[in-house]
Amino acid sequence: MRNRSLLVQLSVCLLLVLALSIQAMAAPITLRLMTVWGAEQKEHLDALLAEYSQINPDVEIVHEVMAGAGAALYQEVLQTGFAGGSGPDVYFEWAGELAGYFIDSGFAEPLERYYERYGWDEILIPWAVDALVRNGRVHGVPVSTHGMTFWYRADLMNQLGLEEPQTYAELEALCQKARGQGIYPLSLGGKYNWQVMRLLDFLIEHTCGPELHDKLNRLETSWDCPEVVAAYSLFKKWVDNDWITPGFLMVAPDDARIPWYQGMALMVFEGSWMETTLINDGQDPYNFGFFLNPTDHDPVRISGFAEQFMISSVTPYKEEAAEFLNWIISREVQQRGLGTAFGSTGTIGVAPDPQQLPNTYKWRQVLTTLDATYPPHDQVFQAELLHHFFEVQDGLVTGDFTPESGAKYFQKAVEEWKASQ
CATH class of the missing domain: 3.40.190.10 (Periplasmic binding protein-like II)
Known part of the structure; x- marks a missing residue:
């Protein structure tokens, strides 16, 4: 009797184990x-x-x-x-x-x-x-x-007799001609910093070239160098020549499209997603195009x-x-x-x-x-360093920094940040 009871108990246990196993397999x-x-x-x-x-x-x-x-x-x-x-x-x-x-x-x-x-x-x-x-x-x-680069209005390009620039010098000539005809070459929204950063990133790629640009991003060489000063100087040139829409530091990035849509600005610095944005904003997508930012380096890298x-x-x-x-x-x-x-x-x-x-x-x-790209600086630097990068960027617009003092200031910030790690 005891053996029979034991067999029953074992059978019940086996059935429970089997049921749990099946349930586990089914779940x-x-x-x-x-x-x-x-x-x-x-x-x-x-x-x-x-x-x-x-x-x-x-x-x-x-x-x-x-x-x-x-x-x-x-x-x-x-x-x-x-x-x-x-x-x-x-x-x-x-x-x-x-x-x-x-x-x-x-x-x-x-x-x-x-x-x-x-x-x-x-x-x-x-x-x-x-x-x-x-x-x-x-x-x-x-x-x-x-990817991010210059988008333009095709009707304004045709009206002004302009073609897509293949060199940086041609880009500056395009800006000069557009401004001479009462059109702002570029509309930017400086609120939150990152849209203006796209232009500065491009200028750093142009003056520094891919190898130095990458070393700067990895903090393997000094930002207080002639090439960075040259990039800051070109950025200041865009500001001083009114190649960017007025008061852009206070403009939200989405609102930077308004002068562009109104025909007051020739270009924006936007991303590969822009065509769907144009359609959602009720614009004719066939009236807009883009060109790769001319860095004067081979191969051309974009952000x-x-x-x-x-x-x-x-x-x-x-x-x-x-x-x-x-x-x-x-x-x-x-x-x-x-x-x-x-x-x-x-x-x-x-x-x-x-x-x-x-x-x-x-x-x-x-x-x-593309063989390669350069990353936007808001993905390169940790928050503390990025704050100083944007501080210099804004200061070049407001006059709080010269290109030379901006390069020195940011390099000092890099050294202090490294020492704190």
Whole structure:
């Protein structure tokens, strides 16, 4: 009797173990994805995520969004989550110092093994992958690539008898002729600093060249040098010659488009996303074009940056996360989602219809074939140094700095920052 009872108990235990095992096998895992993509873009991306779960019923993806909050608040939410042990499994990030916090803090998984396993180097834009490397390791996959340069009004170019400049001297001649005809060459919004930074970044690339520019960004050489002084001098020339719309330091970046739309300004310094902005603003996209900023260096580099998806280093679902990334960056998925779920792409061979978005199509060709880019300085420097960079930038406009004193001041700030690390 005792043996029979024991057998019954064992049978019950085995059945319970089997039931729990089956339940565990049937229950899908949940991957938490965090992005900044809200509104209609979220709806389109969520549809793709649901499709992925249909293909992979053992994986459920929950999409959490911090849309419209800006980089600062998004970073704060991520940092708080990881510090409290509740960070997402996969998350959107920018490049440079913004992503650097999570890499340096150990919250980002190195992805080299997945690049090798899935052959990501064969399908991703090379310079975009390079832009994500930190301390010799890559911790993300590029899901978007952007470039920034001069956009112009075609009607004003024709009216003034101007052509796209191929050299910096030709760019200055264009500015001089436009201003002589009562047209401001460039409209900028200096509020928040970053749009004006694009012009200064370009001038630094022009006077310093790629090699020195990169060394300056890595703080491997002094900013108090003739080439930086020359860039600051050219920036001051643009201001003093009224080549930039009046009062631009107090103008919000979006409002900088108003003089451009009104025909008072010839150009803006904007990104590869501009064509869809033009359409949303009710403008005729065929009346606008762009040219690559003429740096007088070969190859020509433009200001460019990538945005990425990263995998948490503490998630128990690294393999599942990598499999998801492999699917989401595939050409087929990227092409289907371009313009709806994705504003851009980091995948080679993905482009919009050239009949519908001719400038965006042209941009995709540029971004795919570029040898290299230079990063915007707000992705290069940590917050304290960036504050001093912007301080000099504004001071050159207001007269608080000369080109020479600005170079000396920023180099001193670099040395003090290094000493504090």
